[in-house]
Amino acid sequence: MASKRGQNMITVVAKNTIITEKYDEIIELCKELVEETRKEDGCIKYEMHQDVNDKAILTMIEEWESQEALDKHMQSEHFTRIVPLLGSLMAAETDMNVYAQLI
Amino acid sequence: MASKRGQNMITVVAKNTIITEKYDEIIELCKELVEETRKEDGCIKYEMHQDVNDKAILTMIEEWESQEALDKHMQSEHFTRIVPLLGSLMAAETDMNVYAQLI
Numbered sequence: 001m002a003s004k005r006g007q008n009m010i011t012v013v014a015k016n017t018i019i020t021e022k023y024d025e026i027i028e029l030c031k032e033l034v035e036e037t038r039k040e041d042g043c044i045k046y047e048m049h050q051d052v053n054d055k056a057i058l059t060m061i062e063e064w065e066s067q068e069a070l071d072k073h074m075q076s077e078h079f080t081r082i083v084p085l086l087g088s089l090m091a092a093e094t095d096m097n098v099y100a101q102l103i
Numbered sequence: 104m105a106s107k108r109g110q111n112m113i114t115v116v117a118k119n120t121i122i123t124e125k126y127d128e129i130i131e132l133c134k135e136l137v138e139e140t141r142k143e144d145g146c147i148k149y150e151m152h153q154d155v156n157d158k159a160i161l162t163m164i165e166e167w168e169s170q171e172a173l174d175k176h177m178q179s180e181h182f183t184r185i186v187p188l189l190g191s192l193m194a195a196e197t198d199m200n201v202y203a204q205l206i
Contacts, residue, residue: 012165013116013154015200020155027206034206049114049202052170059202061114061164067155095117099152103130103137 004065005044012062012070014096021055022089029060029082029089036078042069056091070098107168108147115165115173117199123159125192131162132185132192141182144174159194173201 018026030048037046044063051057064070073079089092121129133151140149147166156159167173176182190197 010155011105013118013162015116030206038123047204049205050205051200052203053115053201056198057115057201058205061116061202097162098155099164100155101150102153102161103133103151 005063006065008066009044009101010064010067010070011101012064012096013099014060014062014094016058016060016086016090016094017092018056018058019089019091021065022026023055026058026089033078033082033086036076037073040069040073040076042066043073067098073102077092108166109168111169112147112175112204113167113201114202114204115163115167117163117165117197119123119161119163119189119193119197120195121159121161122192124192126158129161129189131194132189136185137182138187139178139179143172143176143179146167151161161186170201 031032034046034048037043042065044065046060047060049059051059062070064073112128137149137151140146145168149163149165152162152164154162165173167176
């Protein structure tokens with residue numbers, strides 16, 4: 001995992017609402033996704049967070065050196081294998097935004 | 104601004120959809136809010152980000168040493184003065200989540 005914050009840095013917030021009965025299965029998949037993703041070039045941060053008031057809300061907060069690094073991540077073996085599996089365990093569509101820092 | 108990441112760290116994501124005609128006014132208010140907030144004890148990170156695909160989505164991504172530091176922030180002069188002003192310039196209700204890191 002690199003750690004170069006710069007002008008082209010991209011932040012991703014992907015907010016998921018899970019099927020709570022699938023919690024353990026989801027956590028196992030997320031652990032593997034996080035572990036593999038943190039090894040990628042251009043990955044500054046890749047963390048999964050849980051809403052303190054609603055345990056069903058699991059959100060990935062990510063920082064990437066560039067849009068290109070993010071694009072490459074989304075084509076990786078672990079992403080294209082694990083994310084569709086996770087998608088089938090969600091109670092709602094993921095709310096994903098890609099950001100550039102303004103202030 | 105302190106910079107102590109620890110077990111009690113809290114991450115806040117507050118996603119706003121703005122009235123685009125009010126963009127300049129909003130940015131001025133946000134600049135003041137960010138500048139004042141970064142001086143607070145317990146503030147690790149306080150950044151405003153813009154969605155790269157939708158300029159009307161402005162999201163605050165925040166890291167706090169503890170829930171107590173966040174509570175104090177929400178009672179500060181600058182927060183209680185500026186946030187209601189910003190609220191009147193939004194096209195939709197702010198989608199705010201408070202997170203603890205899980206993975």
